[in-house]
Amino acid sequence: MSTPSSRPGAERTDRPTGGSAGGSVGGPSVLIGVLVPLTRPGWTEAGQHLLAGLELGVREVNDAGGIGGRPLELVVRDTAADPQRAAAAVDELACLGVVALAGEYHSVVARAVAARADALGLPYLCSSAVLDALTEQPTQWVARLAPVQSHGWRIYADFLLREGHRRIAVATQPSVYWASGARILRNHLAPHGGTVTELDMRTLSSTTMCDQLVDNRATALLLLVGHPEPAVPIVQSVRRDQRLADVLIGAPAGQPEFAEWAAALGNDGAGVPFLRYLPERLGPLGVCVATALRERLAEAPSFVAFEGYDTIAVLAEVLRSHGVDRARAAGSWPDVAVEGSRGHIRFTRVPGISVWQWAWAPVQVVDRDPAHPEQLRVLHTG
Structure with missing residues (x-):
């Protein structure tokens, strides 16, 4: 490709x-x-x-x-x-x-x-x-x-907890990056009673994935997958499944930041929280x-x-x-x-990080406003 x-x-x-x-x-x-x-x-x-x-x-x-x-x-x-x-x-x-x-x-x-x-x-x-x-x-x-991912994704996990989400499902593809993200979420949520269930999108269709969400009683589905495939069809399938009307879709890696997301999904792409590295x-x-x-x-x-x-x-x-x-x-x-x-x-040596690091750029959890999908709204800062 x-x-x-x-x-x-x-x-x-x-x-x-x-x-x-x-x-x-x-x-x-x-x-x-x-x-x-x-x-x-x-x-x-x-x-x-x-x-x-x-x-x-x-x-x-x-x-x-x-x-x-x-x-x-x-x-x-x-x-x-x-x-x-x-x-x-x-x-x-x-x-x-x-x-x-x-x-x-x-x-x-x-x-x-x-x-x-x-x-x-x-x-x-x-x-x-x-x-x-x-x-x-x-x-x-x-x-x-x-x-670093462990910093930003822990802030995202705090947002999930604040919103009452403790049964989390993640749609995943093989990648060091996605595996690291799932691990960070699991480790941060577990002490607060949170669970993370991985759904391997190599083996699941969008329909069977929706069935898994229902069976696991997940309240949030996070997209740890590529964009536009399979992220866009996953969102479309969940939005059209009435059983999942109350399930939050999230994309910590930032897919909804870009215009391509809004063009592909329209209103379905709104209300999907993601990480953004800007000050309020x-x-x-x-x-x-x-x-x-x-x-x-x-x-x-x-x-x-x-x-x-x-x-x-x-x-x-x-x-x-x-x-x-x-x-x-x-x-x-x-x-x-x-x-x-x-x-x-400024750059410093951060424990556990092997390179010189700006600690830290500002971190926000943001989504596209369902009432005005062309506009972004800040939901949480860290």
């Missing part, structure tokens, strides 16, 4: 983007390697938003004089959610002379990128992937902006970034677009302060202090 990205300009992903701005910068470009999913089976809409944020950040850096007078450029590679393809791209980008890597949305792909970056001695700022174990061993080369109210910088991202995307920006912007804000500060040497850049993670679009960004 591999279909071209629908985003205008996706064909540019095999050469640098975001170069000089007018006459404000000159000389050889400072290259940043970017890994993003822009074709299927990758989550292309997330990749498009992430790239839009990265490109906006680069434009602003170059408008302000670049990196020591040199233009900042992105060298973009499409991962298509394929870890092997991403690892090969890291090797290629290293040979092209990038000073650092950025991006990626899919956790299993980001893990492959992080491992290869660590082996090559190439700084990598992971923009959006959340899997706790991004690398097998502690590393100085990798830092991350997104909150943006500050002045965040408001300006949101306006620029909306213009660039021609739609409301997701939290992933803000993650892209903040990635460039951090890397630009690192390169301005410590130069373009890879080792010096990687050694500067603990010195970072940057005002991002979603708050003040």
